[in-house]
Amino acid sequence: MKTKLVGITAVLVTLGLGWGGITTHAQTPAIHKDLGVTTPLVQNVAPNNGLNNSKDFLVIPKSELSQSITLPSSARSFSAVADDTYGTNTTPDQALFIQTGQAYQGYIAAEGESRWFYTQVTNPAKLTSFLSVVNSATVDYDLSLYYLNEETSEIEQVAFSTKGPTQYEQLSHIAKAGYYFIRVSSYQGADTTNPFTVFAVTSDSYDASEPDDNPWLAKDKGSAPFVSTQNIDNRFDEDWTKVTLTAQSKMNLRLDNTSAYGTYQLQLFNANLVSQGTLAQNTNGQVTLPAGTYYIQVLAPSTFDLTTPYKLSVNYQTADVSRVAISNITTDGGVYGFINYGQGNKWRVKNNIVISGRAFDATGNPVANAIVTTNITTILNGKVIPGTATTDASGNFTMPVNIDNPGVGQYTFQSSKYRHYYDIVRIQFFSNGKPLNSDISTLYHFAYEIYTG
Known part of the structure; x- marks a missing residue:
């Protein structure tokens, strides 16, 4: 079934569609993400009394996209498709090729529409995709990754990221060689003025906890203290950990980084992905939290060092010190x-x-x-x-x-x-x-x- 992908590549050239409204940019920006105004995790943080309901909304996600999609036989031979302002890549068989390490912009014209891209992984690697979304509370785009099963002609969903409006989406997958499809879909609203930006990058070297680049991929540590040693393997890499508190607790966190080049940061989220505060590297943090589910994110806002691991330590104070x-x-x-x-x-x-x-x-x-x-x-x-x-x-x-x-x-x-x-x-x-x-x-x-x- 590899001929289908050959057809996709060929039709873009044959029909002269170029990028169908997609703008190709230079290498990915130096800044990883805009974290906005951050609140430090300090020792006198009061309990978050506003969290009366600790139900984890991530357990009940949005309506999921299809787990697998069969490529139509028409993918082998294409007829001319009229170009439009916002891109013709609305179906998998019209997916546009993404060169890893570069940024691509596009638009979604109506709620419920999708824009499709694909990339090729020639050797086993970690594949990361990042979506910079429209900054609007009424527009909510999601990101999904599919693998082409050439035996069944199906593209099978292997990862997804479905945060809320204004929040970037990110996912990762330990990829075997083959073709992968990236879907940018509108869960709510659309914007034909402000574009989204999508990336795909591969990492040949990564730590044993991968993939863990978003809350759905977070490693679940339960309520036990732990120490985690990991690497940041590309400029978009994030490491997510899930913890569950069975009662109000004092959580102690420390992020150690000995790298002279990479600079890392920790951010703590509640079950609704609302930030509870940030922690700079090589510092201690303590916060009192009610029972519930929490997510710990470690990322590199500017520079990373693949060769030097960081250490995340989390434990829980047993009582008040007198x-x-x-x-x-x-x-x-x-x-x-x-x-x-x-x-x-x-x-x-x-x-x-x-x-x-x-x-x-x-x-x-x-x-x-x-x-x-x-x-x-x-x-x-x-x-x-x-x-x-x-x-x-x-x-x-x-x-x-x-x-x-x-x-x-x-x-x-x-x-x-x-x-x-x-x-x-x-x-x-x-x-x-x-x-x-x-x-x-x-x-x-x-x-x-x-x-x-």
Whole structure:
């Protein structure tokens, strides 16, 4: 049945249809997507009380497009088709060829119409398709991908993306060699003034979790904590994960990326694909969420690095933290110790320190998977030095802090041969933005010493 595809290619040339109203552009734009105004995921995000109904609308999708379509015998021999302003590629047998890595624009003239494209995958690869839609609340276009079964003459649906109006569509598929058809269809409305833009790209290398480029392909992690290590394999690649909360929970998220080139971002959505906030790479986020289904998206808004994987960590805090107990604070500068300069026993610190401790709830039980932060307020210019850590399964945490502000030396202490100059600085601990009780509240901040013989 390969002759059908030969016929499709030939008829475009024979009839001189060109691209039938489709404009061919240069390589895909440098910017991946416009995320709009983003809300950071921070530790004091309140519960989303507006989500009274957590039903996942993705479980009940729009009326699905046909799972398979039989190509008509007329696909083998074409008669002339009159060209029109908005494209004649309204059926699979009139699909237009898409060169991977390039962008194509088109129009849909009426609600319910489709525009068809096809591409060839010569070697097994991951095939990604992206649809930039019309920015109108009354126009809703969807995206589907079909594989040509040359034995049955049918094109079989292998992936789809059916978000709402104004939202781009994206899908991916681990493709064997063959022909693939891309369908842009109008679920609601049409626009003959503003075009849609469709892309197709292939990736020879990809991680084991693919395909996972949209919510329908999301990997389901249930309600258990997890760590996922993946790659972004092309400029349109997205990695989606689905989680389900059985009760209101504090979700902790961290996105680690060691690449010097790729820059990644995380976005959290509720079941209706409404953003709950964003998280930059190499930062912690915590948000309190009601029971329901949520989706985590990782993407590269600008640059990606195929060779360096990122790590996504998700866990859930078991209870509210009430207090912390500090067991040790190490420091550089040769001043480590729990000493008494005359103002009581305190940990002495200089620049790079590591705070070790444990977090407890109000009843005295250790709290697992809690984000604990600190503020150390130095004397010079009142600079506040932050730190953050996440507790382990037993409530323990290890928090590195860089005190990048020198001590002033408000106080002195005379030892046998040296006069020490130091400050007394405040240290505070927080969880989810709330102050915590602690067994320490101040530190000796070492400034310098003078030899006195």
